[in-house]
Each structure stands twice: as structure tokens, then as C-alpha cells.
Amino acid sequence: MRRAVGAALLIASVVSTSAGEPRGLASFEVSGDSIAKPLDGRIGDAERGRSIVIDRRGGNCLICHRVPAPDEPFQGDLGPDLGGIGGRLTEAQIRLRLIDASRLNAETLMPPYHRVEGLARVAKEFDGRPVLTAAEIEDVVAWLVTLK
Numbered sequence: 001m002r003r004a005v006g007a008a009l010l011i012a013s014v015v016s017t018s019a020g021e022p023r024g025l026a027s028f029e030v031s032g033d034s035i036a037k038p039l040d041g042r043i044g045d046a047e048r049g050r051s052i053v054i055d056r057r058g059g060n061c062l063i064c065h066r067v068p069a070p071d072e073p074f075q076g077d078l079g080p081d082l083g084g085i086g087g088r089l090t091e092a093q094i095r096l097r098l099i100d101a102s103r104l105n106a107e108t109l110m111p112p113y114h115r116v117e118g119l120a121r122v123a124k125e126f127d128g129r130p131v132l133t134a135a136e137i138e139d140v141v142a143w144l145v146t147l148k
């Protein structure tokens with residue numbers, strides 16, 4: 001119970017740290033545990049993806065995950081270590097897990113980064129906006145696939 005409340009707060013803080021102008025949701029097609037096509041047909045930029053993952057105000061991934069970035073302090077261990085993720089999962093599998101991991105596990109603590117409906121406790125000004133845009137999702141995917 002404590003854990004569930006903590007997770008809801010964490011997720012709310014992740015969601016409410018996103019900023020910027022109104023952003024839409026890209027459409028996508030789920031097949032099995034994957035989303036094969038890049039959102040909006042974009043080609044991600046791995047360097048930008050790395051910055052998004054490490055940025056505490058952006059993806060805020062490091063409150064829950066470790067990544068191979070030894071200079072970054074205070075990496076989390078609520079989720080799996082993302083080192084080697086590009087060897088364990090395909091690009092398409094990584095894309096689905098970022099967009100909406102709850103499609104695979106309804107109880108997951110992994111926040112849905114490109115979903116707007118069904119989010120608990122979203123600050124009003126962030127209502128209707130995904131945490132990461134289609135372009136940002138593709139940037140993060142582009143970096144994670146390089147982690148072999």
C-alpha cells in the first residue's frame with residue numbers, strides 16, 4: 001500500500017515535470033509486445049535521447065533506473081538496469097515499453113511516456129499532453145538501442 005502510494009506520487013512528479021507548448025499524441029500500432037514503426041516516421045537522435053534520459057526534469061528515468069553514465073549520481077533501482085537493454089530487447093519492444101508499458105503489465109510502475117488518458121493526479125496544465133513527444137520518444141529509443 002505504502003509502495004503503491006509512493007509510486008503514484010513518483011509518477012505524478014514525472015508527469016508534472018514536463019513543460020512546453022501543447023503537444024499531441026502520435027498514432028501507433030501495437031503488434032504483440034512491440035511497436036514496429038517509429039512514431040510519426042521520425043528518425044531519432046541518440047545523443048538527444050541520452051540527454052532526455054539523464055535530464056532530471058525531462059524523462060526523469062534515473063529516479064528508477066541505472067544507465068551506463070557513471071558520472072550521473074543517484075541512479076535508481078526500482079526498475080531494471082538499462083545497461084545492455086539494446087541487446088535484450090528489440091527497438092520495437094523498447095518503443096512499446098516507453099510509450100505505454102501498462103499494456104504489458106497493468107500494475108507496472110513504469111510511467112506511460114506517450115499516453116494521455118488514464119493518468120492519475122496530473123496537474124491541470126499538463127492534462128492532455130504526453131510526458132514525451134513523439135520526437136523525444138524516438139530520440140530515447142535511438143539511444144537505448146545502442147546500449148548493447
Ligand code: HEC
Pocket residue numbers: 010011014053059060061062063064065078079080082085088089094097098101105107108109110111113140144
Ligand atoms: C517510477 C519509476 C520509473 C521511471 C521514472 C521510469 N521507469 Fe522504466 N521501468 C520501471 C519499472 C519498474 C520497469 C520494469 C517493468 C515492469 O515492472 O513492468 C521499467 C521498465 C523499463 C524498460 C523495459 C526494461 C526491460 O528490461 O524490460 C525500459 C526500456 C524502460 N523502463 C525505460 C525507461 C526510460 C527510458 C525512462 C525515462 C524516460 C523510464 N524507464 C522511467 C520504472 C520506471
